[in-house]
Amino acid sequence: MPDGTILDGGAVYVYDGSYDGLFTAIFDAVYSRREPEDIVSGNRLQLTFATRYIETAADPAKAARVKKAAREKLGSQAMKRIYHAYLSSGEDREISIYRYLMLGFRMGGKANSHLTDPAVFRVFSLSRNVSREADKMMGFMRFSVMEGGVQYCRFSPENNILPLVLSHFAARFPGIPLVIHDTRRSLLGIYDTAGRYIVSAEGYVPPEKSSDEECFEGLWKLFYDTISIKERRNLKLMKQMMPARYFRHVWER
Amino acid sequence: MDTNEKLRILTASAKFDAACTSSGSQRRSFKGGIGSAVSAGCCHAFSSDGRCISLLKVLYTNYCINDCKYCVCRRSNDIERAAFEPKELADLFMSFYRRNYVEGLFLSSGVVKNPDYTAERLLEVLKILREEYYFCGYIHVKAIPGASPELVRALGLLADRMSVNIELPSESSLRLLAPQKTKENVTKPMAQIRDGIIQRTNEIKLFRSTPRFVPAGQSTQMIIGATPDTDYQIIRLSQALYRTYGLKRVFYSAYVPVGNHPALPKDIQPPLLREHRLYQADWLMRFYGFTAEEILSEDNSHLDPLLDPKAFWALNHLDQFPVEINTAPYEMLLRVPGIGVNCAKRIAAARRTAKLTFADLKKLRVQLKNSVYFITCGGKYVFPSYRMNHSFIYGSLTASSSMMPAITEHRQLTMNDDFDSLTPTAEERVKCLTGQF
Ligand code: SF4
Numbered sequence: 001m002p003d004g005t006i007l008d009g010g011a012v013y014v015y016d017g018s019y020d021g022l023f024t025a026i027f028d029a030v031y032s033r034r035e036p037e038d039i040v041s042g043n044r045l046q047l048t049f050a051t052r053y054i055e056t057a058a059d060p061a062k063a064a065r066v067k068k069a070a071r072e073k074l075g076s077q078a079m080k081r082i083y084h085a086y087l088s089s090g091e092d093r094e095i096s097i098y099r100y101l102m103l104g105f106r107m108g109g110k111a112n113s114h115l116t117d118p119a120v121f122r123v124f125s126l127s128r129n130v131s132r133e134a135d136k137m138m139g140f141m142r143f144s145v146m147e148g149g150v151q152y153c154r155f156s157p158e159n160n161i162l163p164l165v166l167s168h169f170a171a172r173f174p175g176i177p178l179v180i181h182d183t184r185r186s187l188l189g190i191y192d193t194a195g196r197y198i199v200s201a202e203g204y205v206p207p208e209k210s211s212d213e214e215c216f217e218g219l220w221k222l223f224y225d226t227i228s229i230k231e232r233r234n235l236k237l238m239k240q241m242m243p244a245r246y247f248r249h250v251w252e253r
Numbered sequence: 254m255d256t257n258e259k260l261r262i263l264t265a266s267a268k269f270d271a272a273c274t275s276s277g278s279q280r281r282s283f284k285g286g287i288g289s290a291v292s293a294g295c296c297h298a299f300s301s302d303g304r305c306i307s308l309l310k311v312l313y314t315n316y317c318i319n320d321c322k323y324c325v326c327r328r329s330n331d332i333e334r335a336a337f338e339p340k341e342l343a344d345l346f347m348s349f350y351r352r353n354y355v356e357g358l359f360l361s362s363g364v365v366k367n368p369d370y371t372a373e374r375l376l377e378v379l380k381i382l383r384e385e386y387y388f389c390g391y392i393h394v395k396a397i398p399g400a401s402p403e404l405v406r407a408l409g410l411l412a413d414r415m416s417v418n419i420e421l422p423s424e425s426s427l428r429l430l431a432p433q434k435t436k437e438n439v440t441k442p443m444a445q446i447r448d449g450i451i452q453r454t455n456e457i458k459l460f461r462s463t464p465r466f467v468p469a470g471q472s473t474q475m476i477i478g479a480t481p482d483t484d485y486q487i488i489r490l491s492q493a494l495y496r497t498y499g500l501k502r503v504f505y506s507a508y509v510p511v512g513n514h515p516a517l518p519k520d521i522q523p524p525l526l527r528e529h530r531l532y533q534a535d536w537l538m539r540f541y542g543f544t545a546e547e548i549l550s551e552d553n554s555h556l557d558p559l560l561d562p563k564a565f566w567a568l569n570h571l572d573q574f575p576v577e578i579n580t581a582p583y584e585m586l587l588r589v590p591g592i593g594v595n596c597a598k599r600i601a602a603a604r605r606t607a608k609l610t611f612a613d614l615k616k617l618r619v620q621l622k623n624s625v626y627f628i629t630c631g632g633k634y635v636f637p638s639y640r641m642n643h644s645f646i647y648g649s650l651t652a653s654s655s656m657m658p659a660i661t662e663h664r665q666l667t668m669n670d671d672f673d674s675l676t677p678t679a680e681e682r683v684k685c686l687t688g689q690f
C-alpha cells in the first residue's frame with residue numbers, strides 16, 4: 001500500500017486495539033518513515049478527507065522488537081507506565097505513547113524526566129489516572145458467591161482496567177474461580193484457577209447468588225453501619241456548614 | 254447469642270479505637286477531608302506499598318476487668334457485653350475477605366479474666382487464620398498490656414502489625430484516668446516488640462529462613478482532648494516514641510465523650526480539627542525532616558487551627574523564604590507549604606531539563622494556592638515582593654481561595670502591580686477581609 005507520497009494531513013495508523021497491535025503500528029510507523037498524525041484502533045475509525053489511513057496487522061515479532069528496544073532505552077518502570085496509558089480511555093493515548101517512545105529512542109532514559117514535553121506528561125498522567133482507578137476499584141469491588149462456588153463481580157470502570165484487577169484478584173484468591181464483568185465494555189475477565197482470560201460478555205447471564213449470600217451481605221451491612229462514629233460524622237457536617245471565619249472562636253487556641 | 258448480635262456489639266465497642274487513621278488526611282497529603290474514613294465506613298491501614306487497605310475492626314470481647322475512665326468498655330460502664338469464639342471470628346473474617354469487603358483484620362480486645370488468658374484467645378484466632386485458612390493478608394493485633402513476653406512474641410510471629418496503646422499523652426493523665434495501667438505496662442511490650450524486630454533483622458543476615466516478626470512494625474494510639482496536655486507535649490512524645498521504640502505510626506484519636514469521670518470533659522465535640530493538625534505535624538516529622546522543637550515550643554505550644562503546620566512553621570521562619578524553585582535544594586523544596594514529596598520530586602526532575610516558570614509549575618500540578626507566597630521562579634514573585642510579610646500571607650492563606658490570582662502567564666504580574674497602584678490601602682483591605690483588625 002505505501003507508495004511514498006506524503007499527503008497533507010499526515011498519516012493515521014490503524015491497529016486492532018491489542019497491545020501487540022499498537023506496538024506493531026509503532027514499528028510500521030518508524031520503518032515507513034511516515035510521521036503518524038494519529039494512531040487509532042479500528043473501532044474508533046472516523047473517516048475524514050485528506051487523511052491517509054494505513055492499516056497495520058498485529059505482528060508479535062515486530063511488537064517484541066519495539067518493546068525490547070523501549071525497555072532498554074526507557075527502563076521497565078516506563079514499560080509499565082506505557083501499558084497503563086494504553087489501558088486508559090484517553091483518545092490521544094496511542095499517539096502520546098508513540099511520541100514518548102520516539103523521544104526515548106532519541107534521548108534515552110532522560111526522556112522520563114522530560115515532564116515539560118506534552119507527550120511525556122500526557123503518558124504520565126494517563127497512566128497515573130489508570131493506576132489510581134485500578135487501586136481504588138480494587139478496594140471497592142465486592143464479590144458475591146454464586147451457585148456452584150464461582151465469585152462474581154460486576155463493575156463499570158472509566159478506563160479498561162479489567163486486566164489489572166483480574167490479575168490482582170487471581171493472585172489474591174488463588175483457589176477460587178472468579179468472573180469479573182465489565183458492563184461498560186461488555187467484557188468478562190475469567191480466572192478458572194488455572195489461567196486468566198478476557199472474553200466478550202455478549203449474551204452472558206451470571207448464575208444465581210448462592211443461598212446464604214444474603215446473610216453475609218447483611219452481616220457486612222451491619223458492620224458498616226455500626227463502625228461509623230456518630231459524634232464524628234456530625235462534626236464533619238458541622239464544619240462544612242460553618243464558614244472558617246467562625247471557627248477561630250470555637251476552637252481553643 | 255448469634256454472630257450477628259456479637260458483631261454488632263463488638264464493632265460498636267471497637268470503633269472508638271482509632272487504630273487506623275480515621276481521617277483521610279494521612280494519605281491524601283494535607284488536603285483530605287476530616288473524618289472521611291468514617292464515611293467510607295471501615296477502618297483503614299496502609300500496606301507496605303503505601304496502598305490503603307480496609308480492615309475488619311472488631312474486638313474479640315468487650316468484657317474488661319479494668320476501669321479506664323475514657324473507655325467505653327470500662328468495667329463500671331453499663332453496656333451490652335459479648336465475646337466471640339476464636340473459630341467463629343475467623344470464619345466471619347474469611348467470609349468478608351473472600352468477598353473483598355475487607356483486606357485485613359484489626360483485632361483488639363478488652364481484658365477478660367487476665368491479660369494472658371486474653372492474649373491466648375487472640376493467638377488462637379490468628380493461628381486459625383494463618384495455619385488453617387492460610388490467610389496471608391494483613392493482620393493488626395493489639396498487644397494486651399501485662400501479657401507475658403512469650404505470648405507477645407507468639408502473636409508477633411503471626412501478625413503484620415502490633416500496637417500497644419499509650420492512650421494518654423502524659424503519665425500524670427494516665428495515673429488519673431487509667432489507674433490499672435502504668436507507663437511500664439505500655440513500654441515493656443513496646444520495647445519487646447522493638448527488640449524482636451531488630452533481632453529478626455540481625456538474624457536474617459545470618460540465616461535465610463528466620464520467621465517474620467511484625468513485618469509492618471508497631472504503632473500506638475493517643476487520645477486527644479481528654480486531658481489538658483498541649484500539642485507541643487504531644488508531638489514531643491510522638492517524636493520520642495518514633496526515636497526510642499522505632500514506631501511506624503502514632504495515631505491520634507479525638508476524644509469522643511464516652512466517660513463520666515469528673516476529670517474528663519463532658520459534652521464536647523471531638524476535637525477533630527486538632528487531631529487533623531496533629532496528624533499533619535506528625536507527617537512533617539516523619540517525612541519532611543522536621544523536629545518537634547522546630548514546629549512548636551514551650552511558649553508557642555499549640556498549632557494554629559486555621560493553618561496547616563507547614564504553613565505555620567514557614568510563617569514563623571519567613572527569613573528562610575522565598576525559595577527559588579530552579580535552584581533550591583530538594584530538602585528546602587520539601588519545606589515549602591503546598592509542596593509535597595511527589596511534587597518536590599517532580600520539580601527536581603523537571604528542572605533538570607528546563608528552567609521552570611510559574612506556568613510550568615502549574616503544568617506539573619504544583620499546588621500554587623499555598624506555595625505561591627514562598628517561592629520565586631527565575632527570581633520572580635507572583636505578588637510584588639513588598640507585600641510578602643507575615644500579616645499579608647497569614648491573611649491570604651486563611652482567607653478564601655479567591656484571594657489567589659489565576660496564574661496563566663506573566664502578564665499577571667503587571668496586572669497585580671496596576672491593582673496595587675490604584676489602591677494604596679490594599680494592605681488594609683486584606684486585613685478587613687480576613688478579620689485581622
Ligand atoms: S480509604 Fe481510608 S486510609 Fe485510605 S485514604 Fe481513605 S480514609 Fe485514608
Ligand code: SF4
Nearest residue numbers: 317319321324327363
Ligand atoms: S483495659 Fe482497654 S478495654 Fe479495658 S477499660 Fe482499659 S482501655 Fe478499655
